[in-house]
Amino acid sequence: MAGLTRSVRALQSATKIFFPLVQGVRSAAHWNDDWKPGPYPKTEAERIAAARKYGLLPEDYEPYPDDGWGYGDYPKLPIVSAESRDPYEDYDFPEYRRNFGEPVHADFDIYGLDRIKHEHTDPQTPLQQLGFFVCIVGGCSLMAYLCHGTGKYEMKPPQIPYSGEVHYTFEKADSQ
Template sequence: MLSRIGLRSFRAVRNPVRCLTTKTTITDHTTGRVITLTDPNRPEIADYPNPKPELAQNKDPYAKYDDPQNRRNLNDPVNIDDDLYDMWSPDYYQFVSDKTALKHNAIFFSLVFGFGAIIWYFQLNPEKPAMPRSYPFGGLAKELGSGNAEDDEFYRVKPDTTAEQELGFLDGDKDISSAKESYIQQNADFIKA
């Protein structure tokens, strides 16, 4: 069974007691060693060499690292706030001035509108690949379910009247009847009348 004195000394060995002796040093009471502080404003890091912080995103991505995903080498000293500067911290944006941002936006939009103006001026847009449809009987309003003349506007298929005026209607009736007659004559042996 441990006595109180033995328990206290056991805790002191496991958790060394350090106390601030001056503004630049601390004393480890278990060993008696005096530790000079690297940063007197942060005595919790004691004599740890706290390197200057550097964003991992700004490191060379093509350099050879022991840990290429995190861009770190083995035994590199790490800043005490490394979680703010490693690859998994939020992205750091290097902001530009308003003048530069407006210049970049002006270049982008002038290129987009310039490209559209070139297409419009030289008429580089392709023509319709097929003739537009035209529907008889006022756009097939009655056939699509219109009950009266007031509802015809909602039910009818919108015909392209400009195409009808420019291109006219195809004369297919004479061609179809003559093709049918010639087909019947050529295949009279197989067609039973």
């Protein structure tokens, strides 16, 4: 344990020497504030600037309503999951079927990573699904009932190598 404590203290002193270098690298990196949406556009010039910021045409850009939920100038995009997009297009990130810098839906973590087609409808109605369930479970139950025996099973004789010989006993062995 003492060796671990010494190595941690040595690491702490080494990082103090290189702290300005580490701090410089951290300040150069992107941080969460870089991706925060700006304020809600109030003028046409702000609206055009926000559309350019997200790589959209001004006529295609529509921000979320300013209702206090904090979306700011982020564009209101349709829900399009990865499965709904063209599978033959050459994407920068083929597993998500999206390109670098492409704006995504505000709830991308819900809609983008799963493989759900949101325009998909079930081929069966709930009543049909219930009918299938009842038929399958009822059929299995009927088969189990019909194939169940009377409960009187044949017993085979015990497998003892030599009949008439005692193989074990719980009595104390006689000392001879």
